[in-house]
Amino acid sequence: MIKILKKNFSIDEYYEKIKSNENGAISFFLGTVRQDLFDNETNKIESIFLECYRDLAIKQLEQIRKEALKTWKLNNCLIIHREGSINIGEKIVLVMTSSSHREDSIRSNEFIIDRLKVEAAFWKFKILKNQSKIIEQKEKDIEKSLKWSDIVNEE
């Protein structure tokens, strides 16, 4: 399951969808909004804004999910991502993977979040009052995504 949501969501709702007697392990990754500094001063951000090219992002997330399912023995895999305005502490992204044994759910979960951070069509902005600032892509995130290239069955 892939979803891009404008509103906050409940982890329980998606846990109910993934739980099964086949599972010996379920891994969760939950990304939340951290109270970063807005600039180099002491001003803290109030929220973030996540811009999204929805039609493309859904296809990209489906592709990442497909690669995870091809590489690891998973029972299920859900990716839930927010778009729009998100307040401090709120959920941004939930990745849930389930498998019979923990290695598959843990490794695939890490792959999915590493990949989507640098491949899926989302752009983050820091917000303070009426000002916004683009959050730049990080070199370390690109490196984390690339490290999976020799492991994952890419298409």
Add this chain to the structure above:
Amino acid sequence: MKIKIKYFSWIRIKLNKSEEFLNIDDKTNFEELKKILISNNNLFSEIFKDNSIKIFINFKEIENHQINLSNGDELAILPPVTGG
């Protein structure tokens, strides 16, 4: 023919629009479209020199800029993404 172009992140902000429709001659390829866009706004010259920017046509990334465009195509110009 008519095509749609979508803009995101700093490109959307600098152009002050998230999308536009353009009427272009039949058989225009992407390389020719780039010239049209640069003649409309010099910001595109900066955009097309930036190797971190990706071009998508109908949700597929293109590398060959000689690709012919078709009526109804949806193009997107994407700066580096920061999801998750």
